Amino acid sequence: MDSKSNAALKTTGPEAVAEATPAPSVSAPETPRPAANTPTATKRPSPTGLWFRTTGSRYLVRVVALIAAVVLWQLASDNGFNVYINFDNIPAPTAVGSALMTELGGQEFYLHIMHSLQRVAIAYGLAVVIGVVLGVAMGRSKWAEDIILPYIExxxxxxxxxxxxxxxxxxxxxxxxxxxxxxxxxxFPVVLNTIHGVEQTNSVLIRAARSLGASNRAILWHVVLPGAMPSIVAGLAIGMGVAWFSLLAGEIISGQYGIGYYTWNSYTLIQYPQIIIGMLTIGGLGTLCTLLIRKACNPLLKWQVKGGQS
Structure with missing residues (x-):
């Protein structure tokens, strides 16, 4: 075979076919374009909007409820509503507000508030310390309960x-x-709620801690007190409200200063708007103190699962 036939075979072999066949073109996949009415991304709510959805709306409802009560009070006073409750002698909210502005402009009203706050702080602090100690002792020891509980009851x-x-x-x-x-x-509310919380502590947890070698002090601090904390906090909140109630009774009879004395003295002087100012001040201070107690105890209840409301 000559050189021309060899060249012909080279040009007609598989290599030549491969060279003659064009390589397929590979194109990148096309990205589908979103429709004109399809949102491209979900916007995250702002912190203010998120707060209003979770908490702010509830506070708004409470404020509206209070405003509605004030409006009804004003209407009842203006129209002399007298069906079982006589509003003829009850000052309207406008009169109470005017008297409040006058009281806030002086110094004596603040002096009454400071004396009441000082008394509540001292009495409540002692009640918390003594009440929790006695409640834990009675909840953990039958002997302590048999000795102390009769006096409490x-x-x-x-x-x-x-x-x-x-x-x-x-x-x-x-x-x-x-x-x-x-x-x-x-x-008394602090003691009784502490006893209830300590007695309701899960005994399985106590036995498990003891089987792992925990001492009685460790069981108390790490098992009993955390388990009883919801009841203790409830007792602290109730005790704060009862403290203001008891303070009012004490200041009416034997006080010279204090918001309770201010309320009773306004009654003796026939100053009806000041009576309502004293009542609302006691309610506001009691609510504020209870709220502070709950906020201060929230870190101790992080483990608790919240629920029960729809």
Whole structure:
């Protein structure tokens, strides 16, 4: 075979066919374009909008409810509503607001508030310390419960007003007697709720901690107290409200300063708007103190699963 036939075979072999066949073109996949009415991304709500959806809307409902009550109060006072409740002698919110502006312009009103806050702080602090200690002791020891609980149950039903004569006879000053009455009012809710919380602690957790070698002190601090904390916090909140109630009774009888004395003195002087100012001040201060107690105790209840409301 000559050189021409060899060249012909080379040009007609598989290599030549491969060279003659064009390589297929590879194109990048096309990205589908979104439709004109399809949102490209979901916008995240702003922190303000998120707060309003979760919490702010609830506060708005509460404020609207209070405003509605004030409007109804104004209408009842203006029209002399007298169906079982007589609004003829009750000052309208406008009169109360005018008297409040006058009181806020002086110094005596603030002096009454400061005296009441000081008494509540001293009495409530003592009630929390003594009440929690006694409640834990009675919840953990049957002997302590049998010895202390009869005194608690015997003294608890006695109203704060009934303690006033004895407090004046026992204690050297009026300040001490008012603090003592306020202390008794706050003590009993704290004690009883602490006992309930300690007794309701899951015994399985206590046995598990003891089987792992935990001491009684470690079980108390790391098992019993955390488990009883929801009941203790409830007792602290209730005790704060009862403390203000008891403070009012003590200041009415034996006080010279304080918001309770201010309210009672306004009644004796026939200053009806000042009576309502004193009542609303007591309610506002009690609500604020209770809110502070709950906020301060929230870090102790992070483990608790919240629920129950729809």
């Amino acid at each position: 015997l003294l608890r039903p006695i109203p704060a007003v009934a303690w006033i004569p004895l407090a004046i006879l026992m204690l050297p000053t009026e300040q001490a007697s008012i603090v003592f009455i306020t202390f008794l009012g706050a003590l």
